[in-house]
Amino acid sequence: MYDNIISESQIFELLSKAQKPDSIQIDDILTKAKEMKGLAKEDVAVLLNIEDDDNLQKLYDAALYIKEEIYGNRLVLFAPLYVSNHCANNCLYCGFRAENKDIHRHTLTLDQVKEETMELLKQGHKRALMLMGEGHKSCTFDYFLETIDAVYSVVDDKGSSIRRINIEIAPLTDDEFQKLKNVKIGTYTVFQETYHRETYKQMHPSGKKSDYDWRLEVMHRALKNGIQDVGIGALFGLFDYKFEVMALIQHAESLDREFNVGPHTISIPRIKPAANAPMALHIPHQVSDRDFKKLVAVLRLAVPYTGMILSTRESMDMRTELIDLGISQISAGSKTNPGGYKQAMNEHDEDSSQFCLNDGRTSGEIIHDVIRMGHVPSFCTGCYRLGRVGADFMDLAKPGLIKLHCLPNGITTLKEYLEDYASPETKALGEALIEKEIMNIPAENIRNRTREFLNKIENGERDLYF
Ligand code: SAM
Numbered sequence: 001m002y003d004n005i006i007s008e009s010q011i012f013e014l015l016s017k018a019q020k021p022d023s024i025q026i027d028d029i030l031t032k033a034k035e036m037k038g039l040a041k042e043d044v045a046v047l048l049n050i051e052d053d054d055n056l057q058k059l060y061d062a063a064l065y066i067k068e069e070i071y072g073n074r075l076v077l078f079a080p081l082y083v084s085n086h087c088a089n090n091c092l093y094c095g096f097r098a099e100n101k102d103i104h105r106h107t108l109t110l111d112q113v114k115e116e117t118m119e120l121l122k123q124g125h126k127r128a129l130m131l132m133g134e135g136h137k138s139c140t141f142d143y144f145l146e147t148i149d150a151v152y153s154v155v156d157d158k159g160s161s162i163r164r165i166n167i168e169i170a171p172l173t174d175d176e177f178q179k180l181k182n183v184k185i186g187t188y189t190v191f192q193e194t195y196h197r198e199t200y201k202q203m204h205p206s207g208k209k210s211d212y213d214w215r216l217e218v219m220h221r222a223l224k225n226g227i228q229d230v231g232i233g234a235l236f237g238l239f240d241y242k243f244e245v246m247a248l249i250q251h252a253e254s255l256d257r258e259f260n261v262g263p264h265t266i267s268i269p270r271i272k273p274a275a276n277a278p279m280a281l282h283i284p285h286q287v288s289d290r291d292f293k294k295l296v297a298v299l300r301l302a303v304p305y306t307g308m309i310l311s312t313r314e315s316m317d318m319r320t321e322l323i324d325l326g327i328s329q330i331s332a333g334s335k336t337n338p339g340g341y342k343q344a345m346n347e348h349d350e351d352s353s354q355f356c357l358n359d360g361r362t363s364g365e366i367i368h369d370v371i372r373m374g375h376v377p378s379f380c381t382g383c384y385r386l387g388r389v390g391a392d393f394m395d396l397a398k399p400g401l402i403k404l405h406c407l408p409n410g411i412t413t414l415k416e417y418l419e420d421y422a423s424p425e426t427k428a429l430g431e432a433l434i435e436k437e438i439m440n441i442p443a444e445n446i447r448n449r450t451r452e453f454l455n456k457i458e459n460g461e462r463d464l465y466f
């Protein structure tokens with residue numbers, strides 16, 4: 001129905017024309033990128049073909065410049081919440097695939113969903129990403145809607161609740177999107193996994209997910225049905241990473257052409273080992289750390305206002321490096337098995353997880369480290385709750401404006417965390433960071449207002465935002 005979302009021939013042609021770029025050409029593109037208006041596909045292809053250390057370093061410097069100009073020091077934190085690992089699909093890289101008979105399958109009851117939510121709240125989370133498998137009778141779309149209500153209904157002993165739920169579930173129909181509009185969600189995300197049609201066919205041999213176009217067109221369906229913020233992504237390792245980055249850009253451009261708004265976020269998962277998942281154990285196009293860093297930096301330059309999400313699939317060291325190359329959101333303390341947060345309190349249950357994680361730090365440890373690195377961990381949900389979504393968010397996301405709203409909101413949500421959930425060491429570090437960061441708020445009136453909010457939070461008020 002939607003023509004030309006992805007043109008494979010154009011991608012191959014642009015990548016082949018851009019081979020062995022020279023330094024002058026690269027410098028020109030990096031200068032253009034620093035204007036923060038994004039890059040043309042031709043330029044993206046050139047940057048993806050950088051191989052030498054000097055030019056890679058220049059690329060990283062440009063990515064850091066843009067990250068700091070647009071996003072400042074903030075880093076948004078969230079936690080995934082899996083409600084079911086039943087799945088009728090057979091994705092060859094995933095531990096939840098139907099043919100994996102060794103995994104323990106659970107679909108959480110609504111009470112169990114509430115227990116999981118309580119565990120996330122205890123860790124200080126305010127943003128959850130809810131996920132499940134596809135096409136099993138125990139985890140229907142209507143069940144999923146009920147789990148959303150269940151999560152929002154939980155309030156902990158500090159009076160906190162999850163303030164924003166993003167969701168990542170299989171492509172929905174028009175009718176389902178209409179129902180989804182009635183519950184409060186932030187971003188609707190689906191990864192295309194691979195944009196390469198032939199590879200997609202091989203990786204998804206059966207089930208509803210084997211339909212490439214049904215999945216590719218889901219974000220067009222979502223926006224057409226009034227969902228405001230959508231997230232796209234590719235699972236790196238299934239096909240050539242340069243192809244996937246070019247395709248992500250084509251996908252983003254197609255949404256922008258059709259609806260005047262690009263994706264709110266891009267996710268960049270790399271395949272990790274998973275039980276009984278042949279393509280996760282023999283990854284067809286393994287992406288090296290060096291190429292992974294390059295692709296993150298290129299995306300930062302290509303779509304400067306699109307949030308970039310990194311999960312605990314990556315190691316602590318890799319995550320630390322990628323934050324400076326453009327990542328704006330990270331997950332923390334994650335479990336990829338339904339019931340995993342509650343279970344972690346009692347026993348270890350790896351054999352119901354989707355894949356192996358590489359950053360095993362607790363949320364508290366991650367938050368501590370993020371502060372120590374000088375970033376403001378933000379639990380902010382202000383934009384979505386004030387209706388700054390879709391194209392309105394993109395208008396806000398001009399240099400300086402994110403700093404004006406998002407930095408104060410990051411600071412006030414960090415203050416809440418420090419008051420309610422932090423260890424004494426983290427609290428001391430965090431207070432010092434707040435004092436420093438408050439001076440980076442560009443407008444005096446907002447700086448003063450932020451100080452007022454901080455005082456009110458110390459005196460017990462919560463959920464104050466700009
Ligand atoms: N089942 C839905 C779907 O496939 O769209 C919901 C999302 S699924 C629970 C979350 C994502 O995990 C998938 O889209 C896929 O990209 C990713 N994933 C699956 N197996 C993985 C692996 N072995 N390593 C890393 N990511 C994986």
Ligand code: SF4
Pocket residue numbers: 087088089090091094095096097098132133134209
């Ligand atoms: Fe099911 Fe999603 Fe895993 Fe595929 S990636 S097997 S659809 S949970």
